[in-house]
Amino acid sequence: MKFVYFFGNGFAEGNGSMKDILGGKGAGLAEMALAKIPVPPGFTISAEVCDYYYKNNKTYPPNLKEEVEQNLKRLEEATGKKFGDKNNPLLVSVRSGAKISMPGMMDTILNLGLNDETVIGLAKSTNNERFALDSYRRFIQMFGDVAVGIDKELFEDKIKEIKKKENVKFDHEISIEGLKWLIKEYKKIYDLAGKSFPQDPFKQLWIAIDAVFNSWMNKRAIDYRRINKIKDSDLLGTAVSVVSMVFGNMGDDSGTGVAFTRDPSTGEKKRYGEFLVNAQGEDVVAGIRNPYPLEQLKQISQEAYDELLKIFDILEAHYKDMQDVEFTVERKKLYMLQTRSAKRTAKAAVKVAKDMVEEGLITKEEAISRISTDQIDQLLHPSFDEKAKKSAKLIAKGLGASPGAASGKVVFSAQK
Structure with missing residues (x-):
């Protein structure tokens, strides 16, 4: 049975209709690769593995390790980089993705494959030491939080400390020496927590894959499914996408x-x-x-x-x-x-459905079927009068995390 599906460079073994087993993320990446849209190459471990994992006392199918290693070699060929190489290391992200989108509920790890030796190779191969050190400190922090279970505030406290020491406001302004200090301090956090940071990239990869599958049954994800009336019986679990890293933190041209x-x-x-x-x-x-x-x-x-x-x-x-x-x-x-x-407000859902009919993208029947009863309910709620809004006195400004307005009690846990 096949458990791992490769994609990249205009080729994919899966496609957009395979959300059941590739998850939304893996299916989307495969479909974009087939459409010749630029995606970094990678592979997706099927949600069927997640199903097997929980039905077999958190163990994997016998041939999974071999399949992952074969696809890792294909990824090395596609990128011209080698996983764990000291000179030109391949780094990957490890991401979750279920059939139904659950934003922020499950875990992601970036820059996996970095250690004390490959970080030097990354600095040389990119001719950018600051970028390499920044990627390493990010990986140690994310790996500690997601895969090892160390409180992320311990890492954040160290970032605040170095920014105060160097009198800078943002993370990307921390100096090379400051990043070297951070990496040392981060490793001490592992030691104090009685954990160790693994230097072997293959060990990092399997710990990360474990962490993503385990996140399917973390409290956040369970609560999300319950609140959104998503039945576990309708889903196999989460897939895991292992994707070659592309870097937005390489400088001002990124x-x-x-x-x-x-x-x-x-x-x-x-x-x-x-x-x-x-x-x-x-x-x-x-x-x-x-x-x-x-x-x-x-x-x-x-x-x-x-x-x-x-x-x-x-x-x-x-x-x-x-x-x-x-x-x-x-x-x-x-x-x-x-x-x-895309998620959208009820007002937006109606407009998008209507416009797409006029654009010839969908039929009237499809447009009607896209508007849910919840959205109709939302449309009937009171909303701000636009004229009144323009004449109102502005008391504060902020970044909107989601559209709309709400009132009620503030609570800090799902149980409450």
């Missing part, structure tokens, strides 16, 4: 962002998104830095911006729905990391 092919608040057909310069994906959702509007991507690379807009049109025509995408620009070259059907 960046990372998220975007919608239409405005998720109003449904208007205008490009909507944000990105950060010299950053990795987790920075965008962490809220540490204020992102730039998508338009400003032109300042990094007009070519990457134009290509992204073309890809928006390709994806909408292909999926016949508004898409939510993640992308990275590495040294002015664009890579797509994810596409999925």
Whole structure:
């Protein structure tokens, strides 16, 4: 039985219809690869493995390790880099992805494959020591939090300490010496927690794969499925995508962002998104830095911006729905990391459905079937009067994490 599906460079063993076993993320990457959209090559371990894992006392199918190693070799050939190599190391991200999108519920690890030797090779092969050290400290922190279970605040406290010492405001302003100090301090955090940071990249990979499968049954994910009435019996579990890293933190000609092919608040057909310069994906959702509007991507690379807009049109025509995408620009070259059907307000859902009928993308029947009873309920709720809003006194400004307004009690756990 096949458990691992390769994709990249215009080729994929899976496709967009295989969400059941590849998860939304893996299916999206395979489908984009087939459509010749630039995605970093990688492979997806099927959600069937997750099903097997929980039914067999957290063990894997007998041939899985061999399949993963074969696909890792294919990834080395596709990228021209070698996993664990001291001179030109292949680094990967390890990401979860179920059939139904569960944003923020399961875990991701970036920059896997770095250790005390490969970080030197990365610095030499890219001629960028600061970038290599920044990637290493990120990996040690993320691996500690996601795979080893160390409180991430312990790492954050050290970042605050070095920023205060160096009198800088943002992570990307920390000096090379500051990053070297951070890496040493991070390793001490492991020691104090009675854990060890593994230097063997293959050991790192399997610990990370374990962590993603285990995150399927973490409290956040279980609560999310319960609240959203998602039955476990309808899903095999999560798939695991192992994808070659592309770096948005290589300098001022690099960046990372998220975007919608239409405005998720109003449904208007205008490009909507944000990105950060010299950053990795987790920075965008962490809220540490204020992102730039998508338009400003032109300042990094007009070519990457134009290509992204073309890809928006390709994806909408292909999926016949508004898409939510993640992308990275590495040294002015664009890579797509994810596409999925976008969440939207009820007002936006109605407008998008109506507009797509007029654009000839979907039928009237499809448009009606896309509007849920919950969205109709939401449409009937009171909303702000636009004239009153314009004349109201502004008391504060902030970054909207989601569209709309709410009132009620503030609670800090699902049980409460």
